[in-house]
Amino acid sequence: MASVGDSRFIYFRLSDANENPVTGRVQTDFAIIFTRSNAICTDVLTISEIGYGRYFANYTASAAGTDYLEIYDAGTDNRVIDVEPIVPTIAQTLSSNLVNLTQDFGKPGALAPTAIPDPADYTMYVFLSSDWQTGNRGIAYAKGQTGLNPNGSWRSPITVSHGTYHVVAFQALNTFVVAAFLSV
Numbered sequence: 001m002a003s004v005g006d007s008r009f010i011y012f013r014l015s016d017a018n019e020n021p022v023t024g025r026v027q028t029d030f031a032i033i034f035t036r037s038n039a040i041c042t043d044v045l046t047i048s049e050i051g052y053g054r055y056f057a058n059y060t061a062s063a064a065g066t067d068y069l070e071i072y073d074a075g076t077d078n079r080v081i082d083v084e085p086i087v088p089t090i091a092q093t094l095s096s097n098l099v100n101l102t103q104d105f106g107k108p109g110a111l112a113p114t115a116i117p118d119p120a121d122y123t124m125y126v127f128l129s130s131d132w133q134t135g136n137r138g139i140a141y142a143k144g145q146t147g148l149n150p151n152g153s154w155r156s157p158i159t160v161s162h163g164t165y166h167v168v169a170f171q172a173l174n175t176f177v178v179a180a181f182l183s184v
Helices: 090-096 129-133
Strands: 007-013 031-036 046-051 054-060 065-073 078-087 098-101 123-128 144-147 158-161 164-171 174-183
Touching: 007 065, 007 078, 123 129, 123 158, 129 164, 129 174, 144 158
Parallel strands: none
Antiparallel strands: 007 054, 031 065, 046 054, 065 078, 098 158, 123 144, 123 164, 164 174
16 A cells, blocks of 8 residues: 555566567557546656566556556567555545634634623633543643634634534633534
8 A cells, every 4th residue: 555645666577478578668668557546647657677678667646546557568468457555645634634613613603702792802722522521621621722803703723633522712710611512
């Protein structure tokens, strides 16, 4: 299994009917089928000779999917088939599991603290609901925070992974739960 961004090398050998190595083939001598998840793959593919009838195909995987590469040499009637799953990088996987929360998560204004006076005096925090329910309510347990503008809009998004959260506005003497058990 390869990852997006990996260089792939597919090695093969060409020989005639007597098992003698066939040399001197260039990329245009081959019939090539190159797809990713059943669509034509546009990654740059290069076929090179190593020597003594040995060759390799090389490309850098640009996207996730299942790569299918078929290289056919009509002169020797040799066919090489390579099938390889290409997976997202760890960074791509992590980013796809993250969500940016704002005051408009779910619908416009859904997480804006409309019931509190002077929102700009508050800081918005996001806690795991399980932490909040078990009394872990100190800001050290918060998964993120942002300031509030005078109209209650968030100054910046809070990035969290998928889960269930409590969204809470804090001010020195007041705490308001803006959303409880918010599923993200």
